[in-house]
Structure formats: C-alpha cells, structure tokens
Amino acid sequence: MAKHNNGAGRGTLYVVGTGPGALEHMTAAAIRALDDSEIIVGYKAYLDLIPGCLEGKKIVASQMMKEVDRCIKSLELADEGRKVALVSGGDPGIYAMAGLVFEIARENDFDCDIEVIPGIAAVNGCAALLGAPLMHDFAVISLSDLLTPWEVIEKRLQAAAGADFVLAIYNPKSKRRTEQIVRAREILLDHRDPGTPVGIVTAATRENESIVLTTLKNMLDFEIGMQSTVIVGNSQTYAWNGKMITPRGYIGKYDLGTSKNQEFCSSARRG
Amino acid sequence: MAKHNNGAGRGTLYVVGTGPGALEHMTAAAIRALDDSEIIVGYKAYLDLIPGCLEGKKIVASQMMKEVDRCIKSLELADEGRKVALVSGGDPGIYAMAGLVFEIARENDFDCDIEVIPGIAAVNGCAALLGAPLMHDFAVISLSDLLTPWEVIEKRLQAAAGADFVLAIYNPKSKRRTEQIVRAREILLDHRDPGTPVGIVTAATRENESIVLTTLKNMLDFEIGMQSTVIVGNSQTYAWNGKMITPRGYIGKYDLGTSKNQEFCSSARRG
Known part of the structure; x- marks a missing residue:
C-alpha cells in the first residue's frame, strides 16, 4: 500500500x-x-x-x-x-x-x-470570551460516548470534580445525547457548591456566538447544544463584572493592591 | 481609585x-x-x-x-x-x-x-510537535507549589492518573524545584505502565526547541527545565514513527482501512 x-x-x-x-x-x-x-x-x-x-x-x-x-x-x-x-x-x-x-x-x-x-481550540477561545476561568489546573472531558464507554467518562468526571479541577466540557449535548450533561452536573454537585460559576459558550467568535455566565445550580436552564463548550469553575472561581475568574493562587500569598512592593514569583511564565 | x-x-x-x-x-x-x-x-x-x-x-x-x-x-x-x-x-x-x-x-x-x-498555548503547541497526544480527555496540571499547596497538586495528580487522563504538566521543574517531577512520575507509575509514552518539549517553536519522545520509565534521563512542558499518555497512547498518538476511540468501533464504507459519527467536530 x-x-x-x-x-x-x-x-x-x-x-x-x-x-x-x-x-x-x-x-x-x-x-x-x-x-x-x-x-x-x-x-x-x-x-x-x-x-x-x-x-x-x-x-x-x-x-x-x-x-x-x-x-x-x-x-x-x-x-x-x-x-x-x-x-x-x-x-x-x-x-x-x-x-x-x-x-x-x-x-x-x-x-x-x-x-x-x-x-x-474551543477551550482557549471560550475561556477568553468568559474572562479567565483556566488560570489553574483544569481537565478537558468530552461527554460523547460514541467511542468511549460512559463508565470511563463518568469515572473521569468523578475524579476531576473531586480533585477540584476547573472542568472544560466538550460535546456536552446533541439532539440524541441529552442526559450526559444532566448526569455530569449531578456529579459536580456532589463535590462543588451550587453557586459555582459555569460558562456556556456557543459558536465562539462566529455570527451566532452566545456567551452565558451562570451557576452549577442554574446551568440547565440555558440552551446547550452541538456548538457549545461548558466551563465549570473550581472551588475558588468567582464571577465579577460578567466575567468568570479563577484566581491563580490558593493561599492569598500575594498583594494585588497598587503599592509597588509586591513580591511575586514568575510561576506562570508561559501560557 | x-x-x-x-x-x-x-x-x-x-x-x-x-x-x-x-x-x-x-x-x-x-x-x-x-x-x-x-x-x-x-x-x-x-x-x-x-x-x-x-x-x-x-x-x-x-x-x-x-x-x-x-x-x-x-x-x-x-x-x-x-x-x-x-x-x-x-x-x-x-x-x-x-x-x-x-x-x-x-x-x-x-x-x-x-x-x-x-x-x-504551550499545551497546544507542544502537542502539535509531538504528534497527536491530546485526542482524548486530558488534564493540565502545574507542578509549581509557589501559590498552590503541594497536597492539592498531589491530589490532582492522583485523580488524573487514576482516571486515565492524558496529562499535560506545566512548570515541571526549575532550579529550585527538582523533586516535584520525580514524585509526579511515581504517582503515574502507580497507575500506568512504565512503557507509557511521554513527550518532553522544551522551548517549543523557538531557536533552542527540543523534542523528546520517551517513556514513563525513562523520562527522568532527559533534561527537563523551566521552558519544558511534559505530556504523559493515557493507557491507550502509543508511539509510532517518532510521534506520540492517543487514539480517539476506546472500543475499536471504527475501521481505518481505505475501503470507503466507513460508518463514523462526527464526535470530534471541533478542536
């Protein structure tokens, strides 16, 4: 050949x-x-x-x-x-x-x-539109079970939810697959506050672009489809001014005021 | 203000x-x-x-x-x-x-x-240089413990390794932080075969770019530094022709031969 x-x-x-x-x-x-x-x-x-x-x-x-x-x-x-x-x-x-x-x-x-x-990628483009949700460790999971057994997907959702990863969900829903996103939300609610910010971006940067900033509690009230990517915050993520922001530090080590004497290490040198 | x-x-x-x-x-x-x-x-x-x-x-x-x-x-x-x-x-x-x-x-x-x-991002650029390691669910973890407690990072490594995520590791090592990548490899070896492909890309697309394709067993024999990103395959990832490839299906559902009658669903419609 x-x-x-x-x-x-x-x-x-x-x-x-x-x-x-x-x-x-x-x-x-x-x-x-x-x-x-x-x-x-x-x-x-x-x-x-x-x-x-x-x-x-x-x-x-x-x-x-x-x-x-x-x-x-x-x-x-x-x-x-x-x-x-x-x-x-x-x-x-x-x-x-x-x-x-x-x-x-x-x-x-x-x-x-x-x-x-x-x-x-969708994950980069959608994050930029939502603000800055991926500033800390994140997991990317597709909910499509066409080529992956649902048990594998569910195990990954459990693991990512339990270890406080920000979660980027590809293929959340299609005309035929409507229950996976419902189950994913249930798994997340076992580990994360109902007020956790959730971003739903559909058709990013295209004419029919839609950006929704909601919560784990309310996310299913909004349209999620074939062109959507869903980003679920970690325990630290907050909403501010219509944006979804995951702080990069867990321990409040640094001072973000405008005094000019910050001590800060370049842990995020690359994107 | x-x-x-x-x-x-x-x-x-x-x-x-x-x-x-x-x-x-x-x-x-x-x-x-x-x-x-x-x-x-x-x-x-x-x-x-x-x-x-x-x-x-x-x-x-x-x-x-x-x-x-x-x-x-x-x-x-x-x-x-x-x-x-x-x-x-x-x-x-x-x-x-x-x-x-x-x-x-x-x-x-x-x-x-x-x-x-x-x-x-580094994760996109390094994956492209290695072949196609991120075709399936993956987790991105920074090993820098400057702003994140090491326990949180270790918990995420355990979770991602156990749930068979492909792993992209940012900030794997610096002059002062040399032990985190050693511990990360130990955790991965608890869950994954020593022959699992590992890619180490340093200074992607720059003049001093270096691309190493190795295994979990041997990865510490190669230089890993401040400009490196390390990608560890999942249980399905294989090396071929100097490339690192994660197949996108878990169940061998589709026929990749050149006969023209494939039945295949568009589960990967976006990148």
Whole structure:
C-alpha cells in the first residue's frame, strides 16, 4: 500500500487548525501551510470560512463526506507526493483531525511527512470570551460516548470534580445525547457548591456566538447544544463584572493592591 | 481609585497571547490588538520576539519588573482612558496574565474594558510537535507549589492518573524545584505502565526547541527545565514513527482501512 509516490518527491500533509470560527483567530503558520499546499481538503462548512485561502487551489470539499474519508483522501494524495492541507476546525490536536490522520497513516502504511499546525481550540477561545476561568489546573472531558464507554467518562468526571479541577466540557449535548450533561452536573454537585460559576459558550467568535455566565445550580436552564463548550469553575472561581475568574493562587500569598512592593514569583511564565 | 479617566474616553486593555514562541503562531487578532493600542506593556524577552508589532508604539518593557507590576501598570493606563496591550506568552488564559488582570482590576476597582485575545498555548503547541497526544480527555496540571499547596497538586495528580487522563504538566521543574517531577512520575507509575509514552518539549517553536519522545520509565534521563512542558499518555497512547498518538476511540468501533464504507459519527467536530 505504501510509497505510491509517482515521482513527484515526498509528499506532505499539513493538518491545519483554523481556530474557533472567525478568520482572525487563524495563525500565520496556518495561512502559510494552506498557501504552500496544492490541494486543500476539508468539510465544506469550515472551508466556507476561509475563502481567501482557497484561491488557485484544488479543493476537495464535501458536505457529507465523513472524517475518516477526508483523512484517507488527504493521506492518499500526500502518499502520491502531493502537498496537501487537511483543514480542521479549532486545534487539530484537541479532539480533532490530527490523531485520526496518524492512526490511518499507521494502519495503511502511508508514506509522507505529516505536520500538525496548531490552532486556537474551543477551550482557549471560550475561556477568553468568559474572562479567565483556566488560570489553574483544569481537565478537558468530552461527554460523547460514541467511542468511549460512559463508565470511563463518568469515572473521569468523578475524579476531576473531586480533585477540584476547573472542568472544560466538550460535546456536552446533541439532539440524541441529552442526559450526559444532566448526569455530569449531578456529579459536580456532589463535590462543588451550587453557586459555582459555569460558562456556556456557543459558536465562539462566529455570527451566532452566545456567551452565558451562570451557576452549577442554574446551568440547565440555558440552551446547550452541538456548538457549545461548558466551563465549570473550581472551588475558588468567582464571577465579577460578567466575567468568570479563577484566581491563580490558593493561599492569598500575594498583594494585588497598587503599592509597588509586591513580591511575586514568575510561576506562570508561559501560557 | 476608579475612574481616573482623563477625558480620553473609556480605556481598553487587550491581554494579548503571542503564542509559544515563533511569530508565525500569533493570530491576526493578536496583531490587530497590538496595532490598535497606543501603549504596549510586556516582559522584555517576549517583546523582543515581536519587533515588527512595536513600531510607533509607546513601549513599557522591563527585564526585571514583576508580573503584578505589569498588570497594575497596564490597568492604570487603561483606567486613564488609553488603549493598552499587555503581552502574554502562549495563551493569556492558561496559567498566564488574564486572570491576574481581572483579579487586580477587581481589587482596585479599575474601570476599563478588558479583552482577552487567545493564543496558541504551550499545551497546544507542544502537542502539535509531538504528534497527536491530546485526542482524548486530558488534564493540565502545574507542578509549581509557589501559590498552590503541594497536597492539592498531589491530589490532582492522583485523580488524573487514576482516571486515565492524558496529562499535560506545566512548570515541571526549575532550579529550585527538582523533586516535584520525580514524585509526579511515581504517582503515574502507580497507575500506568512504565512503557507509557511521554513527550518532553522544551522551548517549543523557538531557536533552542527540543523534542523528546520517551517513556514513563525513562523520562527522568532527559533534561527537563523551566521552558519544558511534559505530556504523559493515557493507557491507550502509543508511539509510532517518532510521534506520540492517543487514539480517539476506546472500543475499536471504527475501521481505518481505505475501503470507503466507513460508518463514523462526527464526535470530534471541533478542536
């Protein structure tokens, strides 16, 4: 199966993250990778967001084509020696296309360079819109039980809730999956105050963006859907001025007044 | 203290993420926010990475000035009605400047708009360099006990290790803190195979970038420092072709061969 290279040199597959929605959250590296590619493969709804990047390219778009098919198609083209970009929403490295590409390349012994271009993930984009909920240790959990047994998901919810992680919940609810978020909230309420701030961001940075700041008690009164990410605070998280803020210290060690003699260590040197 | 506005209109503070290092991982939104600001405040080492964004701006840079001071200075300027950008490495929303800005604004009753511009965090950038380790539920934990009691950190390590989260470890080690990563590995070994893949990325996308793919057994044989992020796989993670890959399904439900009749649900629609 491998090395179908038609004499065009070794092919490259860029797996490109286009961010949460608005074009301005793409990186220059992502734009360069699209620019460097002969062929761009992607889900039509994502490609429609980046028309300026598609000019002069061969486009393999589809409304209906499944993720696995798109990965296979991209790898087949790169295996032939082409330069290909496979477009992924958000960050291809977080619950998105990067893993599937490597799994399929390995399974089928495809031979090409694979480069993942990171993007602003839903978790980064939603946190920014809510304020600063992820200033301390957090866990990211998908409630989709299509490929993961519900017992595994529930065990993780229990563990994260009990150890006071901020929780970012992907795939909280779909038309068919409506009970998982109800159960997740129950588990959280076993460990956390009903007044704990909860942020629900839907369609971050897109035209239909919605941002809700509520509490664990009231979160189910608001619409949560396929495009929503839910962020649940830890025991220290508070709401202020419409924002959700997790302080970074647990022990009140530092003085935030404007006197200029703070002693503070650079424990958060990187993002 | 509030509303020092000198008649210049309501001020704005952009908290801007510049990504893991290389300029090309900044977003257009970040560049726009810098462009829109009269004053740019930041740690000199970060500002030196973005010289093109500083032209014509008033720069408040410092080698030595502490984080809290930079936040206060930025908020004071915005409170006076200025447009200010406070530069943060990575994503300001992940263990970085965004939270401190809100904490200080609240404490001192500063009055200005605060907008967080997300960036590629270390966790996104390092995952992309390693392959696709974050395809499934993951926990992000900082081992710095400067502002968090070690018992809290250890409890989270236990919880995340026991519930089979992929683990991304920030601040794994410094000159003074050398034992935390040793203890973290011990905790992980209580729950996970010694052969579990571990990625150590240092100075991601910078000139001195280093990428190591090793195992839980051997990870301490490699250099881990202030600029390192460590990613530990879950029970399903494997190494292939120098990459670290966490499969996204637990139950082998889907067929990754090139036959075109896959049945697959879009559980990973976003990144």
